[in-house]
Amino acid sequence: MKTNAVLQKDVQDALKWEPLLHSAEIGVIVKNGVVSLTGTVDSYAKKLQAEHAAKSVLGVKVLVEDIKVRLPNHGSKTDEEIAQEIIAAFKSNSFIPNDKIMVKVENGWVDLDGEVTWDYLRDITENAVKYLPGVKGIYNNITINPEILHSIEKKDIEKALDLSSIDSSEIKVSVSGQTVTLTGNVHTWHQKEEAGRIVWKTPGIKHVNNKLTVDYEYDL
Incomplete structure (x- = not known):
């Protein structure tokens, strides 16, 4: 504690x-x-x-x-300059579906909209932007639209969590259509985020509701 x-x-x-x-x-x-x-x-x-x-x-x-x-004065860029750098970054990454992503830049803040087929593609798209000079923040509004409809099995997700380094003994999984909800307790913030990443690898998934609570006792 x-x-x-x-x-x-x-x-x-x-x-x-x-x-x-x-x-x-x-x-x-x-x-x-x-x-x-x-x-x-x-x-x-x-x-x-x-x-x-x-x-x-x-x-x-x-x-x-x-x-x-x-941003320092020498690090400031116009929104147009940032937009051009984002376009170049997207073109240099073959994983990013340029035709599916819309970008808006306003006062250094970047809005990402559109849809991709997997969550990891959403992450790759954001990662291509977040370290560019002049970017002050990102609103990642990209949604997931799986290419193939796949029946999501609760037992498969539970097995994936059990095989990970996470203590999944207090994690409860529920499935509704293409949405998976996680409830229960984990012991660290890292475990909460890692559980979410594991679930997002499920074929056919569209939404993850990560409602896990970080359970830790404090010495008051």
């Missing part, structure tokens, strides 16, 4: 360990497993790295991320 003070220090140490980050840029507030990150960074990549570092710490139950991105 951890106190609020111990968890706060653990998150601060995790931020310090990341070479990309200057930990002084980011404030950490903790209350009973709810971790709030505040501050200002000079790139969207740093914002993502701070979020990832905090989620990796044992005891983080909920993450409230309020980090602002303020």
Whole structure:
């Protein structure tokens, strides 16, 4: 068990360990497993790295991320320049279905719309954008529309979870059409996200409702 003070220090140490980050840029507030990150960074990549570092710490139950991105003057780009770089990034990646993705850039924020056949293609599309200079944030609205209708078997998902490194003993799986819902408890934020990634690999899946709770006892 951890106190609020111990968890706060653990998150601060995790931020310090990341070479990309200057930990002084980011404030950490903790209350009973709810971790709030505040501050200002000079790139969207740093914002993502701070979020990832905090989620990796044992005891983080909920993450409230309020980090602002303020680009340096020399790093600023026009929306048109960012859009052109996104187009080039998409063309250089044969996995991204350019004809299925629509992009809008406004004040450095990128809207991704359209549909792909697998969740990993949605991730690949976002990854092609999020580290580009000038990007302040991304709204990923891409939906999943499987090419082949496939009967989703609950037992297959449960087996995949059991074979993973996740403690899946308290995870409950329910299937409704092309939607899978996860409920129950896991012990870390990483396990929650990993469970979601495993489920998204199910053939024919269209939606995942990841309602898993990070169960951790705190020393108050």
